[in-house]
Amino acid sequence: MIVVNLLNSFYCLVTLIQNEVAMLKTLRLESVSCIRGGKSLFTNLDLEIKPGTILRISGDNGSGKSSLLRILCGLLPPQAGKVVWGDQLIHEDRDQFHSELIYLGHIPALKADFTAIENLMSLALLSGQSITAEEALRALTAADLADQAHRAIRTLSQGQKQRIALARLRLPNPKPLWILDEPFNALDQQSNQLLQSLLLAHVKQNGMVAISSHQALSIDDDPQVMRLVL
């Protein structure tokens, strides 16, 4: 038992050090171009997300917001240009890069037959973090979802599913880079404000966020927010 506790503490320390080091890295796009379905969405795009900043992407439907976010996390290779994390191309040290980011797509990525807790545990494990049911419950409680924690996802509303997916951001040892595609979709006013506060709190801890959204947000005028219109 003592050995297990010691090992857990060691793992925790290593994760904390890794995250602290990752907090100092930047994510850079250098002359990136994207073509989807024969249509050029953007060309020669240069940008840099520094620790403590939020990249806020807006644009019309089909302008390439989701494609840009998928390029940022390495799910979609760009037609030209490169994506650099720290001083390495993201595909050169893919495993390390992926262990330092959370990506939430426009679909919540929840299993309909699992409960909220099981989903959080499963998603955390996929992203390289082993968490207990208590930690998952704590994250759900912080997101005001304690009542839904043991319910199967198929019985919940779209907004509740979205909030459960976003509860991943409240798990212990947060990843430094958050890439969120339309995270405010289906959220009510209160959850919307809670999420914006959470994003600001994350960047205050030197985290980085890239989000796409159609809506006007109260954080839009914050000095930490960089705007990009596609």
Next chain:
Amino acid sequence: MSHSATSTSIFIGIIKRDLQLALRRKSDSLSALIFFAVVASLFPLGIGPETKLLMQIAPGMLWIAALLAAMLSLHKMFTEDFMDGSLDQILLTKLPLSLVVLAKTIAHWLSSGVLLALISPILALQFNLPFDSVVVLFLSLLLGTPLLSLIGSIGAGLTLASRGGGTLLSLIILPLVAPVLIFGAGAVEAYQAGLGLTAHFSLLGAMLAIALFLAPIATAASLRIALE
């Protein structure tokens, strides 16, 4: 307390997750088993009480029925993860994609192939197969069904984003699994003819070893293409 997950724990976690999902939705595994039982039972009904003929064709018939039953759940190997967005999360794990595919294939085999092999001795009774031939049939299915899952995963990856993926998957996979059928059913026939099992089982084992190494790599490549 939360801590970094090792590659091994992620690998085992994916198998557990897929098995848990299969347990929650038993209808998928059960429908494959019922399909296997129904198809295997139709042959004696169609052919009639020709005990000798039934005994002769039993290995081939049971193998074909198992192969078709295994096809039923193949297209679901990645489709549900693709539809609910989980596949993106799977692509972003620190585990190489080919190992993720291997974990999902193992889970698929445990929730379909193993069950088909387990039920085969009961179905073999209606073909009047002797006990030792039934054991050989069971062993050949146990060795052959992981090959069906491994080769099938390549087709499941290739047809992921296509319409009518289920039919296309069968068209791609059925010719590729013909050698498995030949040596699987052939093992029982060879045993019944007193020729021994070593050659057929060795070939099935060799095919399994090659597929274990190559199929996850091919499936990983096909998944990346499908998702771009």
